Amino acid sequence: MGSRRKTGVVKNCFSCPALDRTEWCVLSQAELRNIDKAKSTREYLPGDAIYHQGDPCSGVHCFASGMVGIRKVDADGNAILVRLAYPGDTLGYRSLLAGEEHRDSAEALKPSTICFIDRAVVRSLLDANPSLGLRFLTRATKDLIDAEERILQNATLSVRARFAHLLLVLKERYATNTEDGSVVLELPLSRQDLAAMIGIRPETMSRTIRQFEDDGIARFSGRIVQVTHVDSLLDEIEPENYV
Amino acid sequence: MGSRRKTGVVKNCFSCPALDRTEWCVLSQAELRNIDKAKSTREYLPGDAIYHQGDPCSGVHCFASGMVGIRKVDADGNAILVRLAYPGDTLGYRSLLAGEEHRDSAEALKPSTICFIDRAVVRSLLDANPSLGLRFLTRATKDLIDAEERILQNATLSVRARFAHLLLVLKERYATNTEDGSVVLELPLSRQDLAAMIGIRPETMSRTIRQFEDDGIARFSGRIVQVTHVDSLLDEIEPENYV
DNA sequence: CGCCAGGTTGATTTCGCTCAAGCAATGTGG
DNA sequence: CCACATTGCTTGAGCGAAATCAACCTGGCG
Numbered sequence: 001m002g003s004r005r006k007t008g009v010v011k012n013c014f015s016c017p018a019l020d021r022t023e024w025c026v027l028s029q030a031e032l033r034n035i036d037k038a039k040s041t042r043e044y045l046p047g048d049a050i051y052h053q054g055d056p057c058s059g060v061h062c063f064a065s066g067m068v069g070i071r072k073v074d075a076d077g078n079a080i081l082v083r084l085a086y087p088g089d090t091l092g093y094r095s096l097l098a099g100e101e102h103r104d105s106a107e108a109l110k111p112s113t114i115c116f117i118d119r120a121v122v123r124s125l126l127d128a129n130p131s132l133g134l135r136f137l138t139r140a141t142k143d144l145i146d147a148e149e150r151i152l153q154n155a156t157l158s159v160r161a162r163f164a165h166l167l168l169v170l171k172e173r174y175a176t177n178t179e180d181g182s183v184v185l186e187l188p189l190s191r192q193d194l195a196a197m198i199g200i201r202p203e204t205m206s207r208t209i210r211q212f213e214d215d216g217i218a219r220f221s222g223r224i225v226q227v228t229h230v231d232s233l234l235d236e237i238e239p240e241n242y243v
Numbered sequence: 244m245g246s247r248r249k250t251g252v253v254k255n256c257f258s259c260p261a262l263d264r265t266e267w268c269v270l271s272q273a274e275l276r277n278i279d280k281a282k283s284t285r286e287y288l289p290g291d292a293i294y295h296q297g298d299p300c301s302g303v304h305c306f307a308s309g310m311v312g313i314r315k316v317d318a319d320g321n322a323i324l325v326r327l328a329y330p331g332d333t334l335g336y337r338s339l340l341a342g343e344e345h346r347d348s349a350e351a352l353k354p355s356t357i358c359f360i361d362r363a364v365v366r367s368l369l370d371a372n373p374s375l376g377l378r379f380l381t382r383a384t385k386d387l388i389d390a391e392e393r394i395l396q397n398a399t400l401s402v403r404a405r406f407a408h409l410l411l412v413l414k415e416r417y418a419t420n421t422e423d424g425s426v427v428l429e430l431p432l433s434r435q436d437l438a439a440m441i442g443i444r445p446e447t448m449s450r451t452i453r454q455f456e457d458d459g460i461a462r463f464s465g466r467i468v469q470v471t472h473v474d475s476l477l478d479e480i481e482p483e484n485y486v
Numbered sequence: 487c488g489c490c491a492g493g494t495t496g497a498t499t500t501c502g503c504t505c506a507a508g509c510a511a512t513g514t515g516g
Numbered sequence: 517c518c519a520c521a522t523t524g525c526t527t528g529a530g531c532g533a534a535a536t537c538a539a540c541c542t543g544g545c546g
Contacts, residue, residue, distance in 0.1 A: 072391075074399050075481070082391070098384045103391075130373035137376055140383035141341040147390035148315075148346075152325065154397055155442030156317050159502075191525060199398035204502055206526050238318065402534075434493065447534055449494050 012036045013115075018064050021088025023135040031125060039115040044108035051092060053079075053105045059118040061091040066112020067188055071105045079105060080196040081189070086173070093136060096122065109188060154199055157237070162198040163208050164236035167218070167227065183230060187223040255279045256358075261307050264331025266378040274368060282358045287351035294335060296322075296348045302361040304334040309355020310431055314348045322348060323439040324432070329416070336379060339365065352431060397442055400480070405441040406451050407479035410461070410470065426473060430466040 013036040019025055024035060039062070044050060050061055053073055068085040082104065085091055095102045096119055108114075126133050153162065175185045187194065195205035212218045217232040218225055227233065256279040262268055267278060282305070287293060293304055296316055311328040325347065328334055338345045339362055351357075369376050396405065418428045430437065438448035455461045460475040461468055470476065 072395055074395065082395070094384050094387055097381060098388055103388060126377065127373075130370070130376060133373060133376040133380055134369060137380045137383060138340055140380060140387055141337045144337055144383055144387045144390060145341055145346055147387060147394065148325065151390060151394055151397065152315055152317060154394065201503060202525075203504085203527085207502090210526085444535060445493075446495085446536085450534090453494085 013039065016062075016064050016115075018062075018088040021086075022062065023090055023132060023139060024062075026131045026135050027125065027129060031129060034125070035117060035121065038121045039117050041113065041115045044112045044114060046108055046110055048108045050106035050108065050114055051102050053102050055102045056100060057092055057095040057102050057119070059116055060093050060096055060122055061106065062115040062117060063087055063089045063091055064113040064115060066108060066114070067110035068112055068114070069107050069109045069189075069193065071107060072103070073105075081193040082196070084109075084188075090136075090139075094140070097136075159198065159200055159204060159208055160211065161237045162200075163194075163205075163212070164217075164233040166194065166198055167225070168230075168233055168237075171227065171230075183227040185225055185227070187225055189223075256282065259305075259307050259358075261305075261331035264329075265305065266333055266375060266382055267305075269374045269378050270368065270372060274372060277368070278360060278364065281364045282360050284356065284358045287355045287357060289351055289353055291351045293349035293351065293357055294345050296345050298345045299343060300335055300338040300345050300362070302359055303336050303339055303365055304349065305358040305360060306330055306332045306334055307356040307358060309351060309357070310353035311355055311357070312350050312352045312432075312436065314350060315346070316348075324436040325439070327352075327416075327431075333379075333382075337383070340379075402441065402443055402447060402451055403454065404480050405443075406437075406448075406455070407460075407476040409437070409441055410468070411473075411476055411480075414470065414473075426470040428468055428470070430468055432466075 013019060013024070013032050016022075024032065027035070041064075044066070050068065051057075053071070063085055065087050068089075068091065069081050070083050070085055070091075071079040072082045073079050085106065091106050091114070092102060095104075126136075153165065157165070170187060171183055171185055174188055175183050189197070191205050191209075192202050195202045200208075209220050213220060215232070216228060217236070218227045256262060256267070256275050259265075267275065270278070284307075287309070293311065294300075296314070306328055308330050311332075311334065312324050313326050313328055313334075314322040315325045316322050328349065334349050334357070335345060338347075369379075396408065400408070413430060414426055414428055417431055418426050432440070434448050434452075435445050438445045443451075452463050456463060458475070459471060460479070461470045
C-alpha cells in the first residue's frame with residue numbers, strides 16, 4: 001500500500017481533476033452529463049497499453065491523471081517514444097478525425113486514470129456544439145506548430161542543444177524543488193526513451209549526459225538530475241545568437 | 244507573352260479554380276458571396292512575399308493558383324524553405340487560430356494569384372457555420388499527421404532516402420510527361436531549397452545528386468530531372484523492409 | 487568589364503552510429 | 517540460497533556520413 005494513492009477512481013467528469021485542461025470544458029452541463037454517462041474509466045499501471053498502433057480507432061481516450069507516453073513503430077520495428085501526453089490531453093483524436101486506425105501507440109508510464117469515449121458520442125457532440133470543434137481546432141493548430149518547431153530544431157540543432165532543450169521542457173513539468181538557483185528534477189523517462197525523444201541512440205545519450213556532467217551543466221544520478229546552471233542549458237540551445 | 248498565361252485575374256470565388264480544394268467549399272452560396280465581397284485579390288511574381296514571419300496575422304490568404312513556398316527563419320537567420328503550398332491551401336490559418344503573429348513566411352515561387360480574407364470575416368464564418376470549423380479541423384489533423392511523419396523520417400532515414408522521397412513527392416505534382424517508364428519533371432526549386440527541404444547543406448545536395456546520377460537512378464540537367472527508374476527511388480526509401 | 491550569387495568539387499574534420507565488451511540490478515529456476 | 521539469464525546503462529574503438537572550409541566555375545547584370 002502507499003504506491004497507488006494517486007490512482008483513486010474518478011467518480012465522474014464533473015470532478016475530473018483535468019477537466020479545465022480538456023477540450024470538453026466548453027460543453028454545457030447537460031452535454032457533459034452525456035459524456036459522463038457514456039464514458040468508461042480505467043486504471044492503468046506503468047507499461048499498460050492504452051491503445052496500439054494499427055488498432056481501429058473506435059473513440060478517444062480522456063487522460064485524467066498520471067503519465068502517458070506516445071510511441072511509434074519505426075522501420076526497424078522498434079516502438080520509439082515520440083512525445084509525452086499530459087493530463088487533460090485527449091488521446092487519439094487525430095486518428096479518430098483523420099482516418100481509421102491509430103497512427104501510434106499510447107502507454108502508461110506511471111499509474112494513470114484514463115476514460116474512454118466512443119466515437120459516436122464524440123461525433124454527436126461535435127455536431128451539436130460548434131464550439132467543441134473550434135476548441136479541438138485550436139488544439140490541433142497548437143500541436144501542429146509544436147510539431148513544425150520540432151522538425152526545424154531536429155534539423156538545425158546539435159544533439160547537445162536538443163538534449164538541453166528537452167531538459168528545459170521536462171523541468172517545466174517535473175522540477176521538484178529549487179534552492180540556491182539550481183534545479184532538481186526526476187526524469188520520468190529511461191535513457192532509451194530520452195534518446196528516442198531527441199532522435200539519437202542510447203549510447204549517444206550516455207555520452208551526452210557524461211559531457212553535461214563534465215562541463216558542470218548538470219549532475220545525473222539515476223533518474224535524478226540536478227541542473228546546476230539553468231543558464232548553461234539556454235546557452236547550449238542558442239549558438240551565439242546575435243539578435 | 245506566353246509566360247503569364249496562368250495568372251489571369253480571378254473574377255470571383257465562384258469561378259476560383261481551386262475552390263473545390265479549399266475548406267470554403269462547404270459554405271453556402273450566400274456565405275461564399277460574403278467572402279467574395281470581403282476578399283481582396285493580388286497577383287504575385289516569383290520572389291514576392293505574401294507575408295513575413297513575425298508580421299501580425301490579420302487574416303488568411305487563399306491560394307488560388309501558382310506556386311508558393313513556406314519559409315522559416317532558423318537560429319542563424321537564414322530563411323530556409325520548410326514546405327510547399329498548393330493551390331487550394333489556406334495560408335496562415337495556423338497562425339491566425341493559434342496566436343498573434345505569423346510563425347513563418349510565405350513567398351511566391353512562380354506567378355501566383357492569392358486572395359486575402361480578413362480575420363473578422365473568417366471568425367464570423369466559423370461562428371456561423373460549424374462545418375467550416377470541422378473542415379479546418381480535418382485539415383489541421385492531416386497536416387499534423389504529415390508533420391509527425393516527417394519528424395520520424397528525418398530522424399530515421401538517410402539523406403539518400405529523404406531525397407528519393409522528396410523526388411517522389413515532387414513527381415506527383417510536377418511530372419510533365421511519362422514515356423517508356425521513365426519520368427521527366429521540372430524541379431520547382433533551387434538546389435539550396437531542395438537541400439533545406441530535407442535538412443541538409445547545399446554541398447551535400449550536390450553530392451547526393453551526383454550519386455543518383457552515378458547510380459543511374461536519375462539524370463539532372465539544371466532543374467530538369469529524368470527519373471530513369473522510379474522503382475529505384477522506392478528502393479532507396481525502404482531499407483530492406485521485411486513486413 | 488568586374489562583381490556576385492548559385493552551384494560544383496575537393497580536402498579535411500567532426501559528430502554520431504555501429505559493434506563490442508563490461509557492469510549493476512533484477513529476476514528465475516534448480 | 518546460489519548459479520544463471522536478462523535487461524538497462526555505460527564505455528571504448530573504429531567507421532562513415534555529412535558538415536565545414538576552401539577553391540573554382542558559371543551565368544547574369546550593373
